[in-house]
Amino acid sequence: MTEYSGIRGTRVKYLSSDPTLNTSTEGQVWYNSTTGTLKSLVQIKATSSSGSLSTARANLAAGGSSSQTVGIVFGGTTAYPSTDTNATEEYNGFNWTNGGNLNLARTYMAGFGTQTAAVGAGGYDYGVGNKAEVEEYDGSSWSEVNNLPATNRSQGAAGTLTAGLVFGGDPGGVSAVTLEYDGTNWTAGGSLNTARKYLAGCGTQTAGLAVGGSVGTPERSAATEEYNGSSWTTVNSFALGRSSLACFGIQTQAVIASGATPGFTTAIEEYDGTNWTTSPATLATARKYTSGFGSGTAGVIAGGSTPGITAATEEYNSNINAITPAVWSAGGNLGTARYMAAGAGIQTAGLSFGEETPGTTANTEEYNGSSWSEQNNLPYAKQKLGGAGTQTAGLSIGGTPTPPSVNTEEYDGTNWTAGGSLGAGRYDISGTGLQTAALAFGGLQDPDATEEYDGSAWTGGGNMATNRRSAGSAGTQTAGLGFGGYVPGVGATNATEEYNGTSWTAGGNLNNVVQNAGSQGTQTIALSYGGNSFTTQTEQYNGTAWTITSALGTGRYILSGGTLGVGLAIGGADGGGILNATEEFTDGSPAVVTASTLTTS
Secondary structure (H helix, E strand, O other): OOOHHHHHOOOOEEEOOOOOOOHHHOOOEEEEOOOOEEEEEEEEEEEEEEOOOOOOOEOOEEEOOOOOOOEEEEOOEEEOOOEEOOOEEEEOOOOEEEOOOOOOOOEOOEEEEEOOEEEEEOOEEOOOEEEOOEEEEOOOOEEEEOOOOOOEOOOEEEEEOOEEEEEOOOOOOOEOOEEEEOOOOEEEOOOOOOOEEOOEEEEOOOOEEEEOOEOOOOOEOOOEEEEOOOOEEEEOOOOOOOEOOEEEEEOOEEEEEOOEOOOEEOOEEEEOOOOEEEOOOOOOOOEEOOEEEEOOOEEEEEOOEOOOEOOOEEEEEEEEEEEOOOEEEEOOOOOOOOEOOEEEEEOOEEEEEOOEOOOEOOOEEEEOOOOEEEEOOOOOOOEOOEEEEOOOOEEEEOOEOOOOOOOEEEEOOOOEEEOOOOOOOOEOOEEEEEOOEEEEEOOEOOOOOEEEEOOOOEEEOOOOOOOOEOOEEEEOOOOEEEEOOEEOOOEEEOOEEEEOOOOEEEOOOOOOOEOOOEEEEOOOOEEEEOOOOOOOOEEEEOOOOEEEEOOOOOOOEOOEEOOOOOOEEEOOEEOOEEOOOEEEEEOOOOEEOOHHHOOOO
16 A cells, blocks of 8 residues: 555654644644544635525625624615615524614615624715714614714724724715724724725724725725724735725734625635735625625625625635545454455444355355454355345345345344345345345346335335446435446446435436445445456545545455445455455544634735
8 A cells, every 4th residue: 555655755743632723734744643543734715605685785784793603784785776775684604584674774884793783884875875874783673873973985894882993985085084983982093094985894993904995986905904993004905906895804814805896806815914815715706895794714795796786695714624534444354255245234343245255155254343253154155246234134135146046135143034035136236225124226137127125025116227237335225326337238337326215316427437346325425445457446425426535455346345334345356366355444534623723824
């Protein structure tokens, strides 16, 4: 088996605990000797769609502090050129629900605070003009409070209800004015260094961030300024100048997304307190006149103009992940080397029966997670059979020698007894499910046929779309999976089909054609491993698509696996002969690091 040091030329570090997880350790690989796991570090940045707003709108205001799962939006424009809304919506991390309406419908408002303590300040009332009105939200209703000193719209904002900040805007041109709010009154703060409108803000009253905006028509700004509670300081600009954008996070870890460039953009950039970097992730919907809330690692972008008005909501996540990679490791050897066998059970309670050794055998062995032990044999020798069930309730299905067998045998953990007969004799048949609810499909003699077992008798099910034998199998009688195999007259296939208890439908294709592979799992978490010309390749299915994962240590084909669990490769053959080797699969398990341990640079 290829070793990491042979690939990289460097030995893996042995550590008793994981290192501090930040981008300075990104790409590192280490072995945690306490947990006995190999780990590596990657940073994942991605956007994903979430529940749409009830009211599609642009030019909306938002609050939500640093939470991705608790936010609020209010006001905005529902139809151009002149339809304002007073609607409020609250976000729970999945969906939006309606809250209490603003007293005054308006657009281009400044918004800050949280879902239960939000502030909407200023804005624009079509047909009337700029507004100075301010309203506070208590989680259910809005109340009017002290006005801004002057009318204004298109301002940036940051902070909380009792320590808020609004800055810039369009009182009739671009503005550099900053106002601080203490929950009751507005007082003047330090002026922005760059006067602008349609800018965004995030952070707190004493550590605020002012980003982007328009400094004229059509000039878009990439300027960034930091506020310390009394004055603004110009710091490094971001890459893509834009206005009407969303900003979320804090002064030392912030994200900007969307905006007018003057066109519509999907671009996202991240700030680490010094520098901006362009994220590899982008929004699915290019937009401007949008809003956002959340932290510098987990934010929400809602609404906007596309140029039509949208209700689309997207979440952005940027996390450092400690990855435990998927891996195959050696298990205990079979007592008898074999191939063309059937398997059942799970990784710590496996069952292997039948097969060729090279003569056809009735041999049965049980696995306890570390070693195999001989058990009572099948009533007669057979190979190329299907398997289903568990170690204490196993099922042997069909097989050969000639003629193809219709026989089914049931295992109770000690002895095999005869079960109900298949409708047609078949070998190279695939099986999955439980002893009392099994599924058998494909095989030589009737390669598209499906049969269902109820613990005593077999009945016909829906036919497969692709004739095949020696296919991989996983899942249950009502949620089955068939993949790969040999198609008569064609050869090996990568086709996957899913069974719902009645009929088969196409699933995602394997990345490579394969037959005589090991297989096991469920319809949404399945493995295909080995097969063909003694390959080591392993693929994993997530219910939609197959991905290539950690390779077997020993390339082999005509091997068997379990049925219910994910992780046991038993016997088989390679170029040198028949094998007794067993391998166990451990799936990867990423652990997302919290924002408190994350730095981006």
